[in-house]
Amino acid sequence: MKVIGIDVGGTSTDAVLLDERELRHYVKTGTTADVSSGIVAALDALVAKAGPDVERVDAVMLGTTHFTNAIVERRGLTPTAAIRIGLPATAFLEPFTDWPSDLAAAVHALRFMVRGGHEYDGRPIVPFDAAAVESAAREIRDAGIRAVAITSVFSPLDATLEERAGQIVREACPDAGVTLSHRLGRIGLLPRENVTILNASLVDLARATTAAFADGLRMVGIDAPVYLTQNDGTIARMERAADLPVLGVACGPTNSMRGAAFLSGIPDALVIDVGGTTTDIGYLRHGLPRQANRVVEVGGVRTLFQMPDLLSLPLGGGSKVTASPLAIGPESVGFRLTELGRVFGGAVTTGTDVAIAAGASSLGDPRRVADLPSGLVGDAMAMIRARFEDAIDRMKPDAEPRPVIAVGGAAFLVPDGLAGAGETVRVPHAAVANAVGAAIAQVSGESDRVYREAPRDEAIAAATTAARRDAVAAGADPETLEVVEVEDLPLAYLPGNSRRVRVKVLGNIAS
Secondary structure: OEEEEEEEOOOEEEEEEEEOOEEEEEEEEEOOOOOHHHHHHHHHHHHHHHHHHHOOOOEEEEEOOHHHHHHHHOOOOOOEEEEEEEEOOOOOOOOOOOOOHHHHHHHEEEEEEEEOOEOOOOOEOOOOOHHHHHHHHHHHHHHOOOEEEEEEOOOOOOOHHHHHHHHHHHHHOOOOEEEEHHHOEOOOHHHHHHHHHHHHHHHHHHHHHHHHHHHHHHHOOOOOOEEEEOOOOOEEEHHHHHHOHHHHOOHHHHHHHHHHHHHHOOOOEEEEEEOOOOEEEEEEEOOEEOEOOOOEEEOOEEEOEOOEOEEEEOOOOOEEEEOOOOEEEEEEOHHHHHHHEHHHOOOEOEHHHHHHHOOOOOOOOHHHHOOOOHHHHHHHHHHHHHHHHHHHHHHOOOOOOEEEEEEOOOHHHOOOOOOOEEEEEEOOOHHHHHHHHHHHOOEEEEEEEEEOOOOHHHHHHHHHHHHHHHHHHHOEOHHHOEEEEEEEEEOOOOOOOOEEEEEEEEEOEOO
């Protein structure tokens, strides 16, 4: 199978061509302010370099920062109506309660709270008020709102009310994007509602982004199905990914981790991905990023859904270095490194400059940093080492020294012999590990719900069937699906034989 992988980072946009999992061609171009033109430029460069090899490409995998940037920068978001099914139990905290004011101003359009929802044991709180949802849907339609987020209390246990409310809203507002919380979040109400609202606000942007990317592919003469990478290290069909764009938040670091596992052949290790602006550190388990099992803030909003367990440092190849007092970052020249960095003829001293002065790399023109004081270079490299060693201690699963795989465009910043770690592994093509990770990604399916009055074997079997169905809908070949994770947690606080079962399956893309 011949595939193209593209990953958009804060500094560079990378593209690779793999043929039967062998890296044939790669390019690294600068990320542009509008992102999309940078993707097209990377495709153009790859096509020019690969020539006939790009003919008959089977699939294109894209990992993009569009959605993360939209949340962080508060731009491109669609005003969203939030409907919560949970009165009278949840009246004390309304939707958008714990949001940063600037993000709430960009997203908040209307909010409605209606009667309904379930207790933790599956019993209805009160009868569902369908008439109130119909009234809300008419108000949403009359206001011209195009994004709707629907959340019901304990919907991961029973999604019936969300499905009914979604049907009512779609009938009244056929052009609106509707997000149901049970498709994204875990049990907790507010974090699940928050990620549902964020997703709804991103749907219009996601549809425009995927359409622009498809147009870009046609412009360079590539006719192949498109998949978007997700933040668990897997991919989904472009059409499905456009409905759940929030799953693409933080996909860049996970792509790098998957690429690190592929390029090194090491499935269990720490990965340090050093970009131009930030460094992301995570742990590989069975070749996939370890997932966070806690509330994670996205753009200042508390969420609880699938997210990689990452530690991000404001340290990269483009980080500005100042001498008195010594500081590295958080300010960075970003994608202008090749314009402003000293080794490229600029006047700004960066992390790349001190690393090259220390002999860690020969990038650019080392003569341009020969005048950097040796004390500054030594102290800066010692500070970088200390930050990495502290991060490793925080991310290791236990006290054992674990191998560290260094990837990213500024992987040369990672020193050998890090305290608390094993060998520092350097891989070929480390600078484009993110695009490689996108290209090799598989399709996943997941089911995470609570089963009541069900024997363990029956609950796991039902969850496995649901996960397989989810994977096929995302574009997987059903013949290649394998179960990679099973969690079975008995819930003593629920009546009867209740348990939470999470099953994850992986498979190759369908031809």
